Amino acid sequence: MHIPERWQLAYLDTSQNSEQLYGHFLTLPKNNFSSLKIKTMLQMKNNINFFALISILFLFSCNQSTTTSAKNDMDTTSTVTGKDTSSEFVYNPAMDPLTVGAAFSKKLGDTLNMKMFEVTIKPGDSVAIHTHPDHSFYVLQGGKIEVNIQGVGVKIFDLKPGMGWISGPLTDFGKNIGNTTVKWLEVDVYRPRGK
Incomplete structure (x- = not known):
């Protein structure tokens, strides 16, 4: 074919x-x-x-x-336990860090119940007692500071640039006990509290 x-x-x-x-x-x-x-x-x-x-x-x-996820349900988040003071905080404008530490602070922003400011403490300078709401710090220039935290006691911190932390409300005062000027960026959050 x-x-x-x-x-x-x-x-x-x-x-x-x-x-x-x-x-x-x-x-x-x-x-x-x-x-x-x-x-x-x-x-x-x-x-x-x-x-x-x-x-x-x-x-x-x-x-x-789904059969192996049950093995991985362990929480690996590290937490610091202590007394929860979040519902006890009452804002007192006279104890505000920007009011008490005005000589050491430069306000960068104040909006939506958040205040952002830069704190600069020279060697030997002391900051009087003041109260923080929820707040965070980011160290710009390191040094050695002594902080007396109400209910905790005296703590000495050797701050390094890039360090940071977040804290709930607290009352404290402090002093630069090192040889260098210490500078950090701070954000205070004034949020409503449960009763």
Whole structure:
């Protein structure tokens, strides 16, 4: 039997830039619309099989993670326990750090119940007793300070640039006992308290 030139016998093989459908032999028309239709159908079938396989693998991996997640439920967050003073804080403008320590503080912002300021304490300078709401510090210039925290006692801190911490409300006073000027950025948060 003679096959016209416009038709050819092709082995479908993707590794050689032609079409493949599970190694079947097909007679494809050359430069014909039906050839394009067959190629599209073959590609769609391959895509469907691929997505079905990916879906099955995804579902299997999701099932695996739920069975092993129970082992990983341990909380690794470190916390410092102590007396919770968050509900005891009462704002007193006379004890505000910006009021008491005005000579050492430069206000950078005061909005949305948050005050941001820079504190600079030279060697030998002391800051009188004052009360902080929730607050955070970020050390810009390090040094050695002595802080007397109400209810805790005297603590000496050797501050390094880049150090920071977050604290709840407290009352304290302090002194620069080192040889260098200490500077930090402080943010005080005045938030409503539960009763």
